[in-house]
Amino acid sequence: MANISQVRQTPALSLKLTQSLIDPLNRVYRLRVAAYLCKKLVTVPVTANEITVAHTLVGVSAAFMIYHEQYLLAVLAYEVRTILDCLDGLLARAKNQTSAMGRTLDTIGDAITFNSLMLAGALRLIQDYRNYNAALITLGVFIFAFVTANSGTVYQLMKRKLGSIICKEVDLVELGWREHYMNLKNGQGGLIDRFGFWLDSVTIRIVSVEWYAKVLKRKDSSDWEAKAVNEAALMNELACITRKGEFRQAVKATAYVGDGNILSVLSICLLLLSVFHNDFFPFVHPVLVAFSAAFFYALLSLIIGLYYLQRFLHGVHKE
Numbered sequence: 001m002a003n004i005s006q007v008r009q010t011p012a013l014s015l016k017l018t019q020s021l022i023d024p025l026n027r028v029y030r031l032r033v034a035a036y037l038c039k040k041l042v043t044v045p046v047t048a049n050e051i052t053v054a055h056t057l058v059g060v061s062a063a064f065m066i067y068h069e070q071y072l073l074a075v076l077a078y079e080v081r082t083i084l085d086c087l088d089g090l091l092a093r094a095k096n097q098t099s100a101m102g103r104t105l106d107t108i109g110d111a112i113t114f115n116s117l118m119l120a121g122a123l124r125l126i127q128d129y130r131n132y133n134a135a136l137i138t139l140g141v142f143i144f145a146f147v148t149a150n151s152g153t154v155y156q157l158m159k160r161k162l163g164s165i166i167c168k169e170v171d172l173v174e175l176g177w178r179e180h181y182m183n184l185k186n187g188q189g190g191l192i193d194r195f196g197f198w199l200d201s202v203t204i205r206i207v208s209v210e211w212y213a214k215v216l217k218r219k220d221s222s223d224w225e226a227k228a229v230n231e232a233a234l235m236n237e238l239a240c241i242t243r244k245g246e247f248r249q250a251v252k253a254t255a256y257v258g259d260g261n262i263l264s265v266l267s268i269c270l271l272l273l274s275v276f277h278n279d280f281f282p283f284v285h286p287v288l289v290a291f292s293a294a295f296f297y298a299l300l301s302l303i304i305g306l307y308y309l310q311r312f313l314h315g316v317h318k319e
Contacts, residue, residue, distance in 0.1 A: 018167055020251050021159045023260045026086055030079075034086035038094055041087075048092035049102055052109045055084035059113025063120035071274035071286055075267050081113065082260065100179045104196035110152065114259055117266075118145040124287050144295040148262045151302045153203045155258030158309055162251055174215060176200060181219060207306070208313040243312060250312040257305035266294040 019027060062077035088106060092098045122141040126134045157173055164172035180197035183189035189197070205212040269290035277286060 018163050021163050021255055023255065023258060023264070025264050026082070026260065030083050031086050031090075033083050034090055037083070037087050038090040041091060042094045046091075048088045048095065048097045049105055051084055051088040051091055052102070052106050055081045055088065056109035056112050058084060059109075060116045063113070063116035066117065066270075066287065067120040067124050069124070071270045075271045075274075078263065078267050082264075085110070085260075100176045100196060101192050103176065104192045104199075107153075107156070107199065108192075108195070110259065111149075114149065114152070114263070115145070117263070118142075121287050121291055125285070125291075128285060128287075141291065144291055144298065147295065147298045147302060148259050150206070151257050151262060151298050151305070152259030153199060154207060154302065154305065154309075155254060155260070157200065157203045158207065158250075158254045158257075158305075162247075162254060166247075173200065173204070177204070177215060178219070207309055211313055246308075246312040249308045253305040253308035257301045261301065262294050262298045265297045266290045269293050 022031065058077055058081040062074045062081060065071070065074035065077060085106075088102075092102055118141055122138055125137050125141070129137065160176075161171055161173040164170050177197065177200045180189065180193045180200065183193045184197060201212070204215060267290075270286055273284065273286035273289060277284070
């Protein structure tokens with residue numbers, strides 16, 4: 001195997017791979033807008049967590065507009081919410097405010113927005129399809145929400161893991177998991193730590209049983225940090241050399257998994273159907289078509305994403 005110092009001499013490769021982990025639409029324009037806003041706010045007394053609260057409220061307003069059939073306004077509100085979602089991470093890094101609690105708060109904000117959108121869509125369909133069983137409509141939306149939620153948690157976890165390993169030779173997922181675990185063990189953890197620990201534990205197990213077993217095995221080890229750093233460095237080496245192809249495939253697959261992409265599909269469908277509904281789709285319900293298209297995208301992307309992620313992690317654990 002190559003020396004670790006040789007692997008560190010590939011900043012261009014690391015940067016390119018890290019950018020490949022970002023949602024396509026975020027990469028094209030949302031992050032650019034967020035970066036511009038970050039420069040303006042870096043000297044303003046506003047915290048990243050306050051931006052998180054703001055994007056949560058804007059997301060809930062988008063759901064409210066969907067229920068009231070204001071689809072163009074809903075799409076606009078969703079775009080504003082997504083840009084703010086990009087902004088809170090940039091601002092946290094710019095002001096050195098990153099923390100496990102902040103990440104968990106962001107996850108909770110995303111969950112509130114997402115569930116609000118699902119509830120608004122379900123209520124809109126129940127109102128417009130009164131002849132159909134409301135329980136069946138609710139079940140359909142719940143299945144869509146379940147698949148999308150799993151995609152979102154897998155995406156966020158793998159984006160942090162793959163991105164931090166290739167750029168920093170540190171596994172930020174395990175560091176965050178360990179932080180939550182030690183806070184709870186020492187009696188210092190609150191509700192957010194409990195939720196973050198549970199969420200990361202469940203997602204790690206979904207992604208790779210082998211990885212989860214390793215995390216549990218060394219959770220109380222006195223040399224946990226040294227083992228975690230050595231494994232992250234080894235994984236960086238494998239990703240750049242013997243497992244390079246599998247790693248690239250995992251990165252590409254990860255970029256298309258996630259609730260951001262799924263909700264973007266939903267948003268694009270709502271935009272097209274609201275603009276051209278009367279001329280081309282007079283008998284089509286915008287919410288029903290948008291939710292259906294987003295569901296099939298969510299299911300397909302999750303299956304493909306998990307396949308490539310598990311393939312890479314299984315190959316790493318074998319070596």
